[in-house]
Amino acid sequence: xxxxxxxxxxxxxGQLDSATIEIDLTGEAATVRAVYHISSARSDSVRFLLxxxxxxxxxxxxxxxxxxxSDDGAIAFTIPAPSGGSTTTEIxxxxxxxxxxxxxxxxxxxxDPDRSSIELRVRGYVHRDAVRDAFPRFSTVExxxxxxxxxxxSFVLLPTGSGLSTNRAADALVAFLILLGTALWARRYxxxxxxxxxxxxxxx
Amino acid sequence: xxxxxxxxxxxxxxxxxxxxxxSAFQTKTEEDFIVAGRSIGPxxxxxxxxxxxxxxxxxxxxxxxxxxxxxxxWYIWFGVWAGWLxxxxxxxxxxxxxxxxxxxxxxxxxxxxxxxxxxxxxLIIVSYSIYLVAQFQASGEIAxxxxxxxxxxxxxxxxxxxxxxTMLGGVRSSSYIELLQTLLIVFGLLIAVPVLLNHAGxxxxxxxxxxxxDPRLLRWYYxxxxxxxxxxxxxxxIAAAPYEMTRYYSMRxxxxxxxxxxxxxxFQFIIGLSVLAIGLLTRVLFPNLASPDQASSIxxxxxxxxxxxxxxxxxxxxxxxxxxxxxxxxxxxxxxxDLYGKFIRPDASQARLVGVNRIAxxxxxxxxxxxxxxxxxxxxxxxxxxxKFIASFFFVPVVIGxxxxxxxxxxxxxxxxxxxxxxxxxxxxxxxGFATHGIDAVEVGVVTSLILFLAVSxxxxxxxxxxxxIFFGTN
Numbered sequence: 307x308x309x310x311x312x313x314x315x316x317x318x319x320g321q322l323d324s325a326t327i328e329i330d331l332t333g334e335a336a337t338v339r340a341v342y343h344i345s346s347a348r349s350d351s352v353r354f355l356l357x358x359x360x361x362x363x364x365x366x367x368x369x370x371x372x373x374x375x376s377d378d379g380a381i382a383f384t385i386p387a388p389s390g391g392s393t394t395t396e397i398x399x400x401x402x403x404x405x406x407x408x409x410x411x412x413x414x415x416x417x418d419p420d421r422s423s424i425e426l427r428v429r430g431y432v433h434r435d436a437v438r439d440a441f442p443r444f445s446t447v448e449x450x451x452x453x454x455x456x457x458x459x460s461f462v463l464l465p466t467g468s469g470l471s472t473n474r475a476a477d478a479l480v481a482f483l484i485l486l487g488t489a490l491w492a493r494r495y496x497x498x499x500x501x502x503x504x505x506x507x508x509x510x
Numbered sequence: 511x512x513x514x515x516x517x518x519x520x521x522x523x524x525x526x527x528x529x530x531x532x533s534a535f536q537t538k539t540e541e542d543f544i545v546a547g548r549s550i551g552p553x554x555x556x557x558x559x560x561x562x563x564x565x566x567x568x569x570x571x572x573x574x575x576x577x578x579x580x581x582x583x584w585y586i587w588f589g590v591w592a593g594w595l596x597x598x599x600x601x602x603x604x605x606x607x608x609x610x611x612x613x614x615x616x617x618x619x620x621x622x623x624x625x626x627x628x629x630x631x632x633l634i635i636v637s638y639s640i641y642l643v644a645q646f647q648a649s650g651e652i653a654x655x656x657x658x659x660x661x662x663x664x665x666x667x668x669x670x671x672x673x674x675x676t677m678l679g680g681v682r683s684s685s686y687i688e689l690l691q692t693l694l695i696v697f698g699l700l701i702a703v704p705v706l707l708n709h710a711g712x713x714x715x716x717x718x719x720x721x722x723x724d725p726r727l728l729r730w731y732y733x734x735x736x737x738x739x740x741x742x743x744x745x746x747x748i749a750a751a752p753y754e755m756t757r758y759y760s761m762r763x764x765x766x767x768x769x770x771x772x773x774x775x776x777f778q779f780i781i782g783l784s785v786l787a788i789g790l791l792t793r794v795l796f797p798n799l800a801s802p803d804q805a806s807s808i809x810x811x812x813x814x815x816x817x818x819x820x821x822x823x824x825x826x827x828x829x830x831x832x833x834x835x836x837x838x839x840x841x842x843x844x845x846x847x848d849l850y851g852k853f854i855r856p857d858a859s860q861a862r863l864v865g866v867n868r869i870a871x872x873x874x875x876x877x878x879x880x881x882x883x884x885x886x887x888x889x890x891x892x893x894x895x896x897x898k899f900i901a902s903f904f905f906v907p908v909v910i911g912x913x914x915x916x917x918x919x920x921x922x923x924x925x926x927x928x929x930x931x932x933x934x935x936x937x938x939x940x941x942x943g944f945a946t947h948g949i950d951a952v953e954v955g956v957v958t959s960l961i962l963f964l965a966v967s968x969x970x971x972x973x974x975x976x977x978x979x980i981f982f983g984t985n
Contacts, residue, residue: 379720460795460797
């Protein structure tokens with residue numbers, strides 16, 4: 307029992323105290339600057355993982371000489387971390403190609419919802435009317451859009467505003483199903499009531 | 511999102527209160543309260559069975575397991591369905607034909623001893639109180655992640671609201687509310703999957719990322735020994751689960767019970783696949799959550815569009831409520847009908863029995879909150895543990911007892927007590943060496959229970975023929 311319970315915690319390298327991600331969109335490319343503060347390191351290294359997204363190429367600018375591994379699904383690197391101490395990591399990379407999803411390096415250190423702070427800031431996003439469909443949830447600020455989720459996502463979704471919005475379609479489908487369900491129930495209830503009343507009339 | 515969630519919650523609460531009040535007017539006798547006057551049909555019955563099965567263990571725990579361990583946990587469902595089929599063919603028809611009010615009623619009649627029935631009632635109360643801990647813990651996780659409120663507050667709200675609708679209308683209100691809950695969960699999950707897939711950029715991209723993250727996520731995180739142990743625990747506990755068996759009693763007849771089980775398996779298949787997909791896709795979106803139990807509420811609150819997310823959160827809360835409600839109906843009836851009504855005040859009136867049942871529901875709902883606040887393990891772990899105990903003490907007297915004439919009262923007592931303690935002792939001793947020997951506590955518990963049941967029955971006084979005849983007919 308105890309073994310199973312403790313085994314269900316993710317293998318964390320520490321705790322992500324804060325992450326500040328700044329994304330600058332410049333037409334055909336995006337530059338991402340990210341700063342991570344990780345404390346209470348429980349191992350001697352922290353692994354950063356970046357999701358590979360189809361139709362995109364990623365060029366790592368900083369750190370200059372990481373221990374890098376790369377395959378079809380992700381790019382990963384590991385940095386040393388002082389055991390029990392805290393570490394700050396700065397990563398900078400550029401993304402070109404399809405910019406609807408901008409991948410973000412995620413360390414194997416979860417946040418603490420009560421203490422950690424995550425901030426994602428995007429500049430140069432022109433489709434502000436589509437921001438309600440963005441992921442994570444963004445709000446509009448003077449110089450772009452900003453999001454402060456409780457957990458660090460593996461990418462930022464920035465819809466272009468063209469075509470059908472999946473979010474709106476899903477919400478509309480739910481509203482339709484609720485109305486349909488209510489109508490069907492009302493019809494069934496009225497029929498049942500009529501059936502119960504007709505034998506009573508016959509008897510009386 | 512918070513505004514939409516509040517609106518959906520308010521509408522849902524009014525609907526639930528409406529159903530509960532309507533049911534209260536239909537509830538006049540103990541039979542109305544405990545088995546809804548035996549009036550439930552196959553579709554509502556199927557949704558009810560699915561709702562009792564789909565608990566916090568599924569929407570929080572199982573989804574969290576898929577988030578954390580990937581695909582292999584899904585094979586556990588075969589154990590769940592094997593349990594349902596065993597129940598459909600070897601348990602439900604005889605139990606429904608017998609037509610008791612509670613499962614200890616069956617135990618007492620089958621083995622010709624009210625004391626054995628009382629023992630079953632006590633073991634049910636203990637094991638299901640553990641199950642309630644998991645439900646309350648899950649409600650705390652959802653409340654913390656979604657509303658930012660203290661787990662204790664959420665647990666007390668769940669206790670209060672569930673106790674009220676359970677007390678008002680008994681099984682009748684529960685059944686119609688559970689139909690609504692099953693539909694909410696099924697539609698909420700089905701709509702969530704394509705939305706999450708769209709977010710993740712498609713199936714192939716998501717799977718490649720998961721494979722890079724940890725190849726075990728798409729292959730074998732758990733080995734065959736572990737999967738068999740978990741599957742056996744679920745299978746044997748579901749085959750003899752008192753809170754599901756009680757629902758058989760509320761259905762019209764044996765045919766309705768079998769149809770309802772088939773419909774429940776259909777609902778579970780849809781829910782199981784959706785939960786698998788959502789767990790994996792949430793891992794793609796948020797690879798490092800502090801606890802797997804947070805995956806479902808974070809997905810619903812931070813990723814899904816407002817109405818879908820709100821619907822799913824309400825569905826998750828209602829799944830917890832429905833399971834809490836089912837458990838409280840069983841444990842409340844165990845106290846009032848099987849202990850109070852048979853041993854303390856055998857002459858108690860119907861009104862008094864219903865009153866005692868309602869008080870018991872409140873008391874039995876509050877006690878597990880204390881343990882839930884201490885978080886002894888993740889939600890799925892607690893669910894598995896209670897399943898192991900239920901299987902260990904109940905599978906043999908229920909399933910074997912219903913299909914073998916030779917079982918005696920002493921054999922049933924030995925089987926229940928022996929199975930319970932064998933499971934308990936192995937859990938704290940032999941279970942630690944599981945990786946080496948692969949023998950799980952549930953296997954030790956059930957085998958011990960079986961050996962004791964057969965051996966003691968062989969050498970003790972047989973059950974009176976009139977009791978045996980009820981279940982097996984004449985020789």
